[in-house]
Amino acid sequence: MKNSKLLEVARKFGTPSYVYDTTKIKSQYNRLRKSFRQVNKLEIFYAVKALSNISVLKYIHTLGAGIDTVSIQEVRLGIKAGYPPEKIIYTPNGVSIDEVNKVSKLGVRINIDNLNLLEQFGNLYPKTSVCVRINPHVMAGGNNKISVGHIDSKFGISIHQIPLLLRIINNTNIKVNGIHMHTGSDILDIDVFVRATEILFQTALKFKDLEFIDFGSGFKVPYSRTDSETNVEELGIKLSKRFNQFCKDYGKELTLAFEPGKFLVSEAGFFLCSVNSIKQTTSTVFAQVDSGFNHFIRPMMYGSNHYIENISNPNDSKRFYSVVGYICETDTFASNRRISKISEGDVLSFNNAGAYCFSMASNYNSRYKPTEVLYINNKLIEIRKRETIEDLIKNQIELDFDKL
Numbered sequence: 028m029k030n031s032k033l034l035e036v037a038r039k040f041g042t043p044s045y046v047y048d049t050t051k052i053k054s055q056y057n058r059l060r061k062s063f064r065q066v067n068k069l070e071i072f073y074a075v076k077a078l079s080n081i082s083v084l085k086y087i088h089t090l091g092a093g094i095d096t097v098s099i100q101e102v103r104l105g106i107k108a109g110y111p112p113e114k115i116i117y118t119p120n121g122v123s124i125d126e127v128n129k130v131s132k133l134g135v136r137i138n139i140d141n142l143n144l145l146e147q148f149g150n151l152y153p154k155t156s157v158c159v160r161i162n163p164h165v166m167a168g169g170n171n172k173i174s175v176g177h178i179d180s181k182f183g184i185s186i187h188q189i190p191l192l193l194r195i196i197n198n199t200n201i202k203v204n205g206i207h208m209h210t211g212s213d214i215l216d217i218d219v220f221v222r223a224t225e226i227l228f229q230t231a232l233k234f235k236d237l238e239f240i241d242f243g244s245g246f247k248v249p250y251s252r253t254d255s256e257t258n259v260e261e262l263g264i265k266l267s268k269r270f271n272q273f274c275k276d277y278g279k280e281l282t283l284a285f286e287p288g289k290f291l292v293s294e295a296g297f298f299l300c301s302v303n304s305i306k307q308t309t310s311t312v313f314a315q316v317d318s319g320f321n322h323f324i325r326p327m328m329y330g331s332n333h334y335i336e337n338i339s340n341p342n343d344s345k346r347f348y349s350v351v352g353y354i355c356e357t358d359t360f361a362s363n364r365r366i367s368k369i370s371e372g373d374v375l376s377f378n379n380a381g382a383y384c385f386s387m388a389s390n391y392n393s394r395y396k397p398t399e400v401l402y403i404n405n406k407l408i409e410i411r412k413r414e415t416i417e418d419l420i421k422n423q424i425e426l427d428f429d430k431l
């Protein structure tokens with residue numbers, strides 16, 4: 028997005044604000060589809076947890092995608108956004124059979140990653156179709172918090188437990204129509220990814236009723252012009268060929284599915300905040316902004332390095348700043364970052380603010396959450412109002428201690 032448009036957002040809707048450029052979401056979606064054009068049946072399920080504003084969900088629905096959900100609430104949001112149940116995959120981890128039960132009644136596709144749960148579910152609904160999440164035990168992912176496919180991960184059913192899995196399927200008569208893996212975020216090495224898919228292909232041969240294979244996600248997106256990213260085009264060529272071969276061996280044309288979150292929305296998002304003050308200490312120049320990890324936690328939680336630009340004054344001489352928030356804890360967005368000279372009142376723009384940004388925002392320090400704005404057809408449209416004090420106390424019950 029152009030700086031002038033971003034400044035317009037700050038002017039019209041104030042800061043802190045998130046802006047999402049629909050053109051980028053669409054081009055990423057089309058890029059993934061095009062990379063896998065050799066596969067006849069391809070389905071893309073957007074991972075709702077990355078960014079769950081209902082207008083974003085509705086927009087992604089217009090592109091033709093389905094959604095991947097991890098909670099019953101995300102399923103309900105998806106239904107509200109207009110997704111038909113068959114376009115919704117529910118991939119929970121560590122939830123109760125009660126929740127799985129309720130979701131199953133909504134008619135969505137269930138993906139089970141726990142043998143115990145599978146057995147309970149199979150006993151309740153024999154002959155139902157489910158997908159099973161397999162853990163291929165391949166080490167992948169950018170950091171430990173987002174790497175979920177390794178040997179001691181809590182996710183998925185271990186490939187070493189396949190015999191047990193098959194026994195449960197036999198005993199309960201449940202039908203496995205899909206197998207799934209999701210090894211984690213930020214996969215750079217395509218061969219590592221392909222190795223994991225190979226394990227899934229081997230496993231798939233043991234299931235007779237498959238309709239689809241779901242390779243989850245893990246596409247890494249670039250955080251700057253020089254940063255690396257998953258080469259989805261190369262992956263598309265390699266994996267499509269292997270997938271088509273697999274279908275021949277299996278004797279049936281299956282659907283290939285992916286569940287990208289970050290890939291679709293990360294680069295589409297910008298986070299805008301204003302500089303409250305400049306504080307010079309003996310060692311550092313701090314730019315203190317009207318936000319903190321309550322609104323944007325990725326740098327503090329994952330150590331992610333978001334490109335920051337001073338869009339109010341982009342072409343001045345560069346200086347070193349530590350960009351920090353107003354939370355009463357250390358909330359450093361960036362240390363010693365070269366940014367065009369910053370003055371009080373300037374608006375800073377953070378890149379890659381579409382995925383796992385607003386969806387992780389909180390009201391910590393009793394601050395209002397940021398506004399969200401959609402950029403579509405050259406129009407800026409607010410899709411989340413700024414909160415008020417009423418929102419903070421909405422569900423609180425205020426006691427009258429004189430009467431107790």
Ligand SMILES: *Cc1c(COP(=O)(O)O)cnc(C)c1O
Binds near residue numbers: 076097209213286287
């Ligand atoms: C989080 C998640 C995704 C999306 O991961 P990204 O790295 O955002 O693409 C896909 N599938 C499952 C099961 C997930 O939990």
